[in-house]
Amino acid sequence: MPQQGEPMLAGAPVLDEVRGLTAAEVADRVAAGRTNDVPVRASRTIGQIVRANLFTRINAMVAVLFAIIAVIGPVQDGLFALVIVFNTLIGIVQELRAKRTLDRLAIVNAVRPRVLRDGEVVEVATQDVVIDDVIEFVQGGQAVVDGVVVSAAGLEVDESLLTGEADPVLKRPGDRIMSGSFAVAGSGRFRATEVGRAAYAARLAEEASRFSLVHSELRSGVNRILKFITWALFPVGALLVYSQLFLGGTVTMEESLGGTVSGPLADALRGMVAALVSMIPEGLVLLISIAYAVGVVRLGRRHCLVQELPAIEGLARVDVVCTDKTGTLTEDGMRVTEVLALDGDDGAHPVDTVLAALACADPHPNPSMAAVAEAHPAVPPWPVTAVAAFSSARKWSGASFGTPEGERHWVIGAPDVLAAQESPAAEQAELIGARGLRVLLLGRGEERVDSAGAPGPVTPVALIVLDQRIRADAPDTLRYFADQDVEVKVVSGDNATSVGAVARELELPGAHSPADARDLPEDDERLAEAVDGGSVFGRVSPERKRSMVRGLRERGRTVAMTGDGVNDVLALKEADIGVAMGSGSPASRSVAQIVLLDNRFATLPHVVAEGRRVIGNIERVANLFLTKTVYSMTMAGIVGVLAVAYPFFPRHATLINAVTFGIPSFFLALAPNVERARPGFVSRTLRLAVPAGLISGAAAITTYLMVLDGAATPELTDRTAVVITLCATTLWVLLLVAKPYVWWKAGLVAAMVGLLLTAMLTPVGRAFFALDVSDPAKVATALAVAAVAAALITVVRLVDDRLVRRKEGAER
Structure with missing residues (x-):
């Protein structure tokens, strides 16, 4: 018997290919560890989920700040740490729900090779293939291990996903089969010679070479912002401590607040913590994870397997859907x-x-x-x-x-x-x-x-x-895409006239002029132009499908490709988002980022809508959290330069963050949203967050200086006035971000105002959060300044919207 790694030559004295391995021979190989032990590509383990949600950059920053408050007190000023605890628990629970969904669907979608054992062909799990197994290899099938052909009937294999060579290779007995390749014609059998991590595709980074990972502009943009914030914390914190200690800005904390440690250093540290806590967008990363996880669960209920989580985001940007005809628009x-x-x-x-x-x-x-x-x-x-x-x-x-x-x-x-x-x-x-x-x-x-x-x-x-x-749900699906400004292009291997007739019956725009792909230009640029201008294409070869998708992408289109056959594999991999049918070939399912397990084209609108919900809502809440970061940096910078006491305590920051951004953002992140996402997440978010944050921070300091009126020591009424200005201004930002308005959004904002008033007007709330609204003049000053700030933010938003519309009109 040849050992693992030895070439299997045609005609060598091996086990009878008609019988395959016996049960005893399989058991011997399993006992010897000669199995296909490549890790299953699935969701993260429970331990990985816990570590990923617990040991984050955000949690590390908050933990350091909480440690400072734990030493100097009082306990109310450490409330912000509870937010992190809740955030972490929610993130873990949501991702565990998503993990259960993914694992269940992954089992349904898993490739099950057909092997010859004891003279019968049986299906086994990929991990149960052992060395020397004789494996059936038919059109549309994908090789899960390396091997050598023992019989072939017109077997042609595409190895382009591994080698880049586009032309199928005719295989004869004795030829090598590489894992990751797929059969495009004929059938045959091959004997496994390399399994597990020794197989070719496994050596290419645990099979990662077969997948083009989806780029997540959302995550990369947030990571860039977080890196900037992390580095900004050090100079801002140092400036605050220095100004409070050495430039006369420190005041002694009132004993009535229950401070366990008083003095210049303790007060300076409290002011620093109050500023830095507000700078940290503690809920943003959590909400991205929750939005992804909830999206996975929702799509799972529709029998849709998301093999790469950022694919949900990519779906929100899709403006072209390329689809095959047979099995997608028509019944199988x-x-x-x-x-x-x-x-x-x-x-x-x-x-x-x-x-x-x-x-x-x-x-x-x-x-x-x-x-x-x-x-x-x-x-x-x-x-x-x-x-x-x-x-x-x-x-x-x-x-x-x-x-x-x-x-x-x-x-x-x-x-x-x-x-x-x-x-x-x-x-x-x-x-x-x-x-x-x-x-x-x-x-x-x-x-x-x-x-x-x-x-x-x-x-x-x-x-x-x-x-x-024609599928009964195909007309409604195409109408949905038309309403959402998503173009549908039919690319089929069938005769162009026949494809056009089906498209006309579905009332697809452009169906009256179907094109034969063989007549399209060979030049890549001219081909892309022809594809961009057409809707129906027939006689499209697998390589041509890939070229058409690539051409659309090079023209700035975001392309989703749907298909179920082996002829769709190259285009599925080339597209921004590949969507395969669950009944399709194993090769097409393996390279797709999304698999529709119920084989219903009508599921795709729900998938696109889910992607739009995720990306659109995350952009909304990012506006809120980054506004908070900018106003905190603005206040900290001005306070450091003016060398005055920081206007509020950490507990004030906790209250402001909770009622203006923290709680509302959780609901906004899960709300319906059908607007198609556009590139430029970071720049578009900063266009509102930076001016809104600057105006809010300046308004808070303006109120502070007006009510302080030159006094060296701020009273609770002074600090409360700053809290009122900041809450009123940022609640206005929340209203601007929450558009379009529906009843529950109005109710959400009203509930947050109710929570704020409860904290300010009840004795328990005032004592716990150290608030005092007994001075009507200062409250009126705070509200007046907030009104001016809200007006300025609105003007900025209106001007920005007008400039954006003008730019989009010029681009059209």
């Missing part, structure tokens, strides 16, 4: 409705008999041949001398038979490929295809179907007409 199954004999039928070999023989000669028929087999079950006793399996590249399949009249070569496939363009057969097929029907040509070739020049000149014998039923 087909039926033969008519067989039309042509002049080439010599009567010696009845068409029905030939069709039955061809169907029987194909061990793994595609849907078209399955329909032919169903309609023609009577198989003639003709020995098969050669077989050519169907491939999307050549558009035909065939077989050579030994008949009483001698060897005959029969082919079946696309009429416009097998027949001359202006022949009667091609013209008749074109007319039938214009009715939305699928047409195959049965022809007699002059060369063996496995020869280099096959099929040679073809004599048309008959046209086989197949009926394809």
Whole structure:
């Protein structure tokens, strides 16, 4: 028996390929650890989830600040740490829910290789394949281990995902099979020679080479912002402590507040903590994780598996959906409705008999041949001398038979490929295809179907007409995309006329002018221009599909590609977001970021809507949290320069953060949102957050200086006035961000105002949060300044919106 890693040569004395391994031989290999132990690509473990939510940059910053308050007191000023505890617990719970959903769906979607054991073909889990297993390899299947071919019938393998070589490779007994490659035509069996981490795809970073990871502008943008904030904390904190200690800004904390440690240093540290706590966007990262996790759970309920979480974000940016026709817009199954004999039928070999023989000669028929087999079950006793399996590249399949009249070569496939363009057969097929029907040509070739020049000149014998039923939910799905300004482009391997007929029945814009992909320009730039301007394309080869998707992306389009067949794999990988059908080939499912396990094209609008909800809402709450960061930095900078006491305590910061941003953002992050996301998340967020934060911070300091009126020591009424100004101003920012308004948003803002008033007007609230509203003049000053600040923020927002609309109008 060859050892793992040894080449398996054709003709070597190995286990009988017809029998495969026995149960005892499998058990021996499992005991020896010679199994395919590549880790399953799935969600994070429970330990990883806990660590990822607990040990974060945000939590580390907050922990340091809480440690300072824990030493100097009072306990109320450490309330901000509870927010982090709650945030961490919520994040862990939500991600565990998402993990359960992902793991359950991943099991459904998992590739299950078919192996030969004890003379029978059985399905096993990928991890249960052992060294020397004989594995069936059929069209659309993906190799899960390395091996050597032991038998082949027209087996053609695409290794482009591993090697970059686009042309399929014909495999014969003794040839090598690499894990990660997939069969595009024919069938065969190969014996596993490398399993687990020794296999080729596993050596390429645990199979990561097969996946193009989705770029997350959201996460990368937030990470850039967090890095800036982290570095800004040090100079801001140092400036505050220095100004409070050495420039006369420190005041002694009132004993009534329960401070356990008093004095200049303790008061300076409290002021620093109050400023820095507000600078930290403690809920932003949490809300991104929650939005992703909730999105996964919601999509899971619709039998949609998200294999890469950032794909949810990518869906929000999609403005073009490229889709196949068969199995997506039409039902999977087909039926033969008519067989039309042509002049080439010599009567010696009845068409029905030939069709039955061809169907029987194909061990793994595609849907078209399955329909032919169903309609023609009577198989003639003709020995098969050669077989050519169907491939999307050549558009035909065939077989050579030994008949009483001698060897005959029969082919079946696309009429416009097998027949001359202006022949009667091609013209008749074109007319039938214009009715939305699928047409195959049965022809007699002059060369063996496995020869280099096959099929040679073809004599048309008959046209086989197949009926394809349009999915009942396809029209509504296309209307949804039209309403959402998302273009749908049909790219199919079928005849362009037939594809156009189906598209017209679905009322797809541009369906009246379908294009034959073979007639499109070869130049990449001109091809991209033609694809961008069209809607329906037929006779699209797998390589052409990839080029079309690439061209759209190079023109700045965000492309989602849907497909289910092996001919869609290259385009699925090239697209920004690949969406595969659950019943599709293992190869297509493995490279897609999203798998529709229920095989319903109508699920896609829900997927797109979920992506828009996530990205749109996160952008909203990012505006809120970054406004808080900017106003905190503004206040800290001005206070440091003026060398006055910081206007409020850490507990005040906790109250302001909770009622203006923290609690509302949680609800806003999960709200419905159908607006398509656009690039430029960071710049667009900062355009509102920076001016709103600067104005809010300046307003708070203005109120502080006005009520302080030159006094050296601020009273609680002074600090409370600053809290009122900041709360009123930032609640106004919340109102601007929460548009469009619905009843629950108004109720949310009203509830936050109620919480704030409860804290300010009840004895318990005032004592706990150290508030005093007993001076009407100072309260009136705070509200007046807040009104001016709100007006300025509104003007900035209106001007920015007008500039954006003008820029978008110029780009159109």
